[in-house]
Amino acid sequence: MTDYEKFIKDTNNPWKPAGFPQGKDHPAVRVTYNDAVEFCQWLTRREQAQGSLPSGYEYRLPTDLEWSAAAGITGENEGHPGWRSGVIPRCYAWGSSWPPPPNSGNYDP
Numbered sequence: 001m002t003d004y005e006k007f008i009k010d011t012n013n014p015w016k017p018a019g020f021p022q023g024k025d026h027p028a029v030r031v032t033y034n035d036a037v038e039f040c041q042w043l044t045r046r047e048q049a050q051g052s053l054p055s056g057y058e059y060r061l062p063t064d065l066e067w068s069a070a071a072g073i074t075g076e077n078e079g080h081p082g083w084r085s086g087v088i089p090r091c092y093a094w095g096s097s098w099p100p101p102p103n104s105g106n107y108d109p
Contacts, residue, residue, distance in 0.1 A: 004028035007042050020106065029106075036061055 002024050008015045018029045031039075040059040047053035068076050073088065090096045094104035 003043060004031070004039060007039050011038070011042060013038070018106075033061075 004015075005028075007013070013035065015028075015035070016030050022029075037060075040061060044053060044058040047059075048055065048057075053059075062070065065076060065078060068074075073091075090098070092098065092100070094100045
C-alpha cells in the first residue's frame with residue numbers, strides 16, 4: 001500500500017481507503033481498473049526516472065489470459081472476459097463453495 005499512497009499524494013487522485021485496518025504490506029483496496037492503469041504508468045515513470053527500471057520496461061496489468069494462467073486456468077481462448085464468464089462452474093477466488101467460507105478473504109460487504 002505504501003507505493004499506492006505515494007501515487008495518491010503525487011497525483012492528487014481521490015481515493016477512499018479501506019474501512020478496516022491495513023498494514024503497509026497489504027494491497028490497496030477500492031481501486032478501479034482505471035486507477036490501477038494510472039498507477040502502473042506513474043510507477044513506470046517514477047522508477048525509470050530513479051534508474052531502477054530499465055528503459056523499454058514498464059509496469060502493466062496482466063491480460064485476462066495471463067491472469068487466468070496465474071490462477072491455474074488453462075486452455076482458454078483470447079477474447080473479452082465477459083464472453084467466458086461462467087464457463088467454469090463453481091470456480092471462485094476462495095475455492096468451489098458458495099458463499100465464501102469465513103476468513104476466506106477480506107471481501108468488502
